[in-house]
Amino acid sequence: MGDSILTPLHESDGGGLQEIWKWNRKVPPTVDRCIHGLFGEMAEAQPLAIAICAWDGELTYHELD
Structure with missing residues (x-):
């Protein structure tokens, strides 16, 4: 697998x-607008909504703000 060569996109089937x-x-x-401003608005509007969902847990917008 480490020796696999990717086909250039222009050579694909089209x-x-x-x-x-x-x-x-x-x-x-x-x-x-800046991302931190948009994030702050989401944290204010939906503080308990899940902002990050990962294999090891979840964080709400409130927890991240």
């Missing part, structure tokens, strides 16, 4: 590249 372009066809609008 369907792969078309699929990637389809996924990215609609670009979401940009947000001209």
